[in-house]
Amino acid sequence: MEQLSLEEQNQPMDAARIIENINATVSARYTLAMPAANLLSSTSRLCPTCSQIFDASATISSPQSPSLHASKPGEVVHLSLDNVAESAKRGCHLCLTVYMNLDPAALRAFRRYVDFTKGQASPDSSTTSISRGFVSIVPIARDQARLSFRWVPRVEIDQQISTTASGTSRNTFLQNDTRNESRNTVDSNTSSMAGRMTSELNVELILMNPIYAVEPGVRTINSKATSTSSDECFEIARQWLEDCSFDHMKCSATEGAGAIQKPTYLLDVTIRGPKGAPGVKLVDGQFLDPFTEYVTLSHCWGISRDPGMKRVRLHKKTLQALRQGVANSSLPKTFAHAAIATARLGYKYLWIDALCIMHDMEQMVLDEIANLPRIYGEATLNLAATGATDDTAGLFFNRNVLALQPATVEVSDGFGISSGFYKVLRGTIWDDLVDSSPLAQRAWCFTERCLSKRTLHFTRNELLWECQQMCCSEVFPKGLPVTMKTAHEQERRNTTVLPLPSSPSPASADNKSLLPAPKISFNKRTHHQRTANWHILVEMYTEGRQTYTSDKLLGVSGLARQYLSRNRLRPHDYVAGMWRPSLPHSLLWRIHEGGRRPPRYRAPTWTWASIDGRVVSPAPSHASKQTCLEVIDVSVTMKNNDPLGLCEGGRLKVRGFMGKGSLRRTRDYWGHCSFVLQPQATSPKVKEIGDVRFENAWFDERLVKLSDEGAGIMVETLEIYLLPVIDVMDRVEGLILCATMKKGEFKRVGLFEISNGSGMSTNPAAVISPELHGPIQTNWDRFKRMMKGTEEMMNFEERLDHTNAYWFASDYTYTINIL
Template identity: 50%
Template sequence: MAPVSVELILMNPRYAVEPGVRMISAGSTSTASEESLKIARAWLDECSFNHMKCSVNTNVVMDSGFGVGGLAGEFTWKPRHLLDVSIKGPRGAPGVKLMDGMFLDPLSEYVTLSHVWGRQKGVRLHKGTLAALRQGVAASSLPKTFAEAAMVTLNLGFRYLWIDALCIMHDSEKDAVAEISMMDRIYSEAVLNIAATGATDDTVGLIAERNVMALQPCVVSVQGLGIEDGVYKCLRSTVWQDLIDSSPLVKRAWVLQERALAKRTLHFTRNELLWECQQTCCSEVFPKGLPATMKAGGVRDGDVFDKRVHHQRHGNWASLVKQYSRGRLTYSGDKLPALGGLARQYMHKNRLRSSDYVCGMWKGMLPQGLLWKVDGGIRPKKWRAPSWAWTSIEGEVGFSDLRQVGQDICLEMVEFLVTTKGEDPFGQVESARLKVRGFMARGLLRRTHDYWGAGRCVIDCTSGQLELETVCFDERLPKLSAMGKHGLAEQVEVYLLPIADWIDRVEGLLLCSNLKKGEFRRLGVFQVRRHHGSDWKQFMDLIKGDPRMANFEERFDHTAAHGQQLTSDYTYLINLV
C-alpha cells in the first residue's frame, strides 16, 4: 500500500477557530445533503459580503450587444441564453426552460456549470431541440449532471443556470463563435460557478454518495516523536491535490479559464464539497479555510491577471500557459478559443490591446517567448497555428527566461501577418506568418541517438563540425525531409536562428526550410554554452556571418536560392510559418 500523507493538528483550545476542524455528522451521506448545502450557502454569503477581492465585478464592462455598460453592468448583463430551473414539468416534476437573457430581471443572478462532456452525446441546444427547450422540459430528461446542477442551483436560492451544452446553439457556427468570445463575461459575471469535479462525464452526475467515516479525523496520542506531546487529529494533507488537481474535470483545458474567471467555484468532488474563491479555499472538514500546508496552488496561486515588475515580462502569462497546455481538448481546433477568455481578461488588466496578442502569446514576450519548449509534443493533423507558436502543438509547454537583463537579443521582429477565422482576435487562426531579421547559419544535423529527440546533436558546417549541447525537438519524431534507409532521417539540413545571447550561452530556434522559398518551419530549440572553448568562437563567427569564414560565397549563393534576403550586416530577412 502506498504511504498516505497526513496533516497533524494539535487539539488545543487556541485552535478553536483556526484551523477549525469540523466533524461531519453521520447523516450527511451525500454531497447534496442539507448539512452540506448549508455550509455552501455560508461560504457564498461570507464570500459575497466580506471578501473584498470577490465581491466586486472583476471583469471590464464591454459593449456586448446585451444589457447596458457602466457601473451597473454587473447586474444588467446576462448571457444570450439561460435556463430557468424554477419551473415545474409534467405532473409537477422539476423542469428547466430556455430563456432569453435580454428580457430577464436585470437584478437577477445566474450560476454557471463546469463539467466534463464525455463521449456520449446527450441533449444539446440546436435547431431541433430549440422549441422544446423554450417550452420547458423535465429535468429528468437531461443528462444526470445537468439535472442535479439545476436542483442544486435552486436549493442554493438561484433561478437561472448557464450550461454550455444547453445555452449555445451547436449547429450554428456564428452563434457558437459569438458565445465563446463572451466566455470571460459569462463566467466572471456569474454569482457562482458549480463544478462537477468528481464526474468523468455528464452521465455520472454532480452529487456523490459518501462514507462519512472516511472523512473524519483520526485522533492519536503523540509522545516522544520530536514534536509537542499531546492529542492530535490526523487528516490527509493532500485533499486538494487528490480531489481537485487530479480530477477528471481539471484535466480538461477549457476548465482553467472557467475556474480563473469565476469569482467563486463550488466543487462537487467524489466525497465532499470544496470551495475556491479569490481569497480562500475551504472544505467541509475545514469550513473556515484550509491550513496553509493544504491549500491549493495553480489557478488560485496569486492573481494571474496582475501586472508583474517589468523584468519578469509576462512571467504570469507564461505560468498560465504551462497550466493550460497540460489540459486535454476534445476538439483540436479549440486550442485558441479555450484560452480566449483568459487572454481577453489579461489584456484588460494589463492595459494591452488585442493587436498585441498573436497565436497565444503577447508581442511583449517576443522574441524570447519564441524559445518555448515541449517534451514529446504532438502536432495535430489539421493546422491550427504556425509552427513558431506553442499553440501549434499538444504537450506541456515551458518558456525560457523572459527577462531582458543579462542577454543580448539577436533577433528583430519585423512584421506579424495573422488572419483570424472570425472577428474575435482571440479565436481560431486562419493563417499566420512572422517576418524576422537575424543571423542564421546552415548545416547538417546528425542524430547521436536511435531517435530524434532531446539530447546532444552534431552539426556539420562548411567550416567544420560543431556540437550543440542541447537540441530539444518539438516532436519526438519530427517530420524531416531527408530519410535514411531505416525510414528515419540520418541527417537533415537545418538552420540555426539565434535569439538570446547570454553571458554563458546562446539560445535559438532550429529551423528547416519550407516548400515555399524564404519560408522556414520550427523544428525545436537549441542551446550552445561558452565552455566549448574554440568551438564557441567558431560558432559565434558562423552565426554572426563573419565574412572570413570559409565558403562564405557558397553559403550566400545557397541561402539566396532559398529566398532569404542577406543584408549588409550579414543578417537575413526570413518568414517563419
C-alpha cells in the same frame, strides 16, 4: 486486532474496487462499532499496528517477517497494502485515511510493477505477498511532523535479503546504473509493456498539534451527511457564498455595481410539471431583469457509457421543446443535479453550455465563446462537476464521513516533536480532489474555472470552495491550513500563482487580480511579470485535454480577452496565443513530450498553439539586452476578423544571425540520445570546424525520418538552420528552423540551447561521457565559428553598418520569414 495475511487473498483487488468496498464497508461497520458521538473523543480508533507508530518505545514488526528492517533511516515496518485495506474495513481510522489518500492511477501502476517483478523473481520464492509497508515520522516544527507511508514490492526485499546473505554486492534485478533517472520509474522499455509502472507507492500526511489544527478551524461532519446532496452540505455552501459576497475584499472588488448583461439564453430551474416533477425551461436572457443573478455549470462532456442516453444539446430541432420545458428526469444526471443545486442555493437561473448555445449555428457558437469572460465572470457562482467523468455521473455522491474527518492520535516523546495529541491531516487534499480530478484534465474547464469569480466544487468525497480570497473544505470551512500545501504548491505560490490560498495577503493598490483561479496577480510596473503570468496560464491550459484540438485557440481566447482588458492592451497586440510586447522572448517555448502537429492548419509554427502537447514556457527574461533577434513585423489572418479567435494564417518577419548544418541523432554507451550538427559550407575553413553537439535540443514533434547513428546503419540527416534568440552570458537559446521551398522562408521545428561551459551542463550525457561528446568549451568554440556565416547563405543576408557586441556575430545578419 485480527489481521488478514496476504496468503489468504488469491488475487489483488483492483484499486478502484477496493476503495469502493472500503467506502461501503467502513460506514456500516464503523457505525455499529462506534457511535457517532465517539467521533469527538480524544483519540481515534486505531488498529494495533497504527497505535504503535506513535509510541517511540514500541517495536513494530511485519507479521510476515518480524526480523525485517526498514530500508531507509527512521522508518519502521507497517502493514502491506492489502492489510491496510482490510484494517480500514475493520474500522481503523488511520488505515482508512491512508488508503483513501492513495492515488488510484499510482496504485494501478504499482500493481503493474509488482506483476512484472513476480516474473523476475527467483524460482525459490514461495510468497504471494505483493508489498512491504514502511512508515516514518519526520519533524517539520516543534508541533508539526510529516507522516510518510511507503510501499515497495515484497519480491525486491526478498531478493535484497538473499543477495546480502550470499555476499553479492549488487541487486541482480534492479541494478543501480545511470540508465534509470528515477528510482521510482521503470525505464521506457519496461513501461511500454503494460502502461506506466512505478516501483514505489507513497502517501504523505501531516501531524499537527490541535492548537494549530483548529486555526482556521476543524469542523466535525455530521455522521448522517452521507451524501454531498445532504442539507448540511448545502447549508455550508450557502454560508460560503454569503461570506464571500459580503466579507471578502478581493471577491467583492470584482462584483459589478450595476446591471448584469445576461447571456443569450438561460434555464429557469423553478418550473414544475403536471405532477409536480421538477424541470427546466429555456428563456431569453435579454428579457430578464438586468439585476437578476444566475449560476453557471462547468462539466466534462465526456463519452456516455450508457448507449440509451443520448447527448442533449440545444439546436434548431430541440429549441421549441426546451422553450416549453423539460423534466429533469429527461436530462443527463449532471444537468439535473445542477438544476437541483441551483434551486437549493436560492437561485432561479442556470447557464449550461450544452443547453444555452445553439450548436448548429456556427456564428452563434463563436459569438458565445467570445462572450465567455462575461458569462462566467458575471455569474454569481460557478458549479463544478469536479468528480464526474461525464454528464451521466452527476454532482451528488455517497461518501464515507469517517474518511473525511481528521484522525486524532497521541504521540509519545522521542520523535523530535512535543508529545501529546495530534490531528492527522491530508496534506494533498486540493491536489487529490481538484487538481487531479477529471474536470481539471479538460482545457475548456480550466478556462471556465479561471473566469469564474467563485466556484463550488462537487467532488466524490466532499464539497470544496474556491474564490479569489481562499479555498475551503467541509472539514476546514474557514480555509485550508497552510501545512496542507505541498512544497511544489508553495513554490508555485511564490512565483505569483496561488493555487491553494488559505490566508489572504493584504491587497495592494498597484496589484490587481487577473483571474480568480488559479489566483494570478501582477504588478503594472513590471512587464516581465505580466509576461510570466501569461506563460503560466498557457502551461496550465495546455496540460488539459481537448476533444476537438481545433478548439485550442478558441479555448484560450476567453483568458486572452480577460488578460488584455486588465493590462490595457489592444486586441491587435494578441497574435495567435502570444503578445507582441513579449516577442521575441516568448518564441522560446517548447513541448514537454509527445508533441504532434495537427494535419489541419491551426496556427503558425512559431506559436505554441500550432502543436498539440503540454507547453513549457521560457524562463523569465529581465533584460532586453539579452535579445539578439529583432522582430520586424508579425501578421496573422484571423477568421471572421476576430483578433482573438481562430487563425487562418500568419507570418513572422525577423532579422538575426543564422547558422546552417546537417542534423543527425546519436546515442552513447549509456543510451542517452543527443543531436549532432555538422556545419555546412563551401569554405574550407568552415568545414574544419567539426561537429557541434547540442546540450539541449527539443523538437516540436518526433523526427521520424531522422535515424540513429550506428554501425552498419545508414544515417539520415536533416538540413536545419539555427536562429539564436537570446544571449545570456553562459548560454544561447534559439529556434531550430527548416527551410521551405520558397527563398528566405522557414518553419520552426524545435528549440536549442548551447552553453559555454561556465555553468553546469543540463544534459546528463555531456556529464557522463565527456570523452564522447567532447569538452563543452570546445563545442562552444565550434558553435561560435559556425555562426560566422557561410557563403551558401548570402542570398538573403544584410550587411551590418556597425560593429555589434554579440560574441558569435558575423558581419552579416539575415532577414527571414517564419511561417
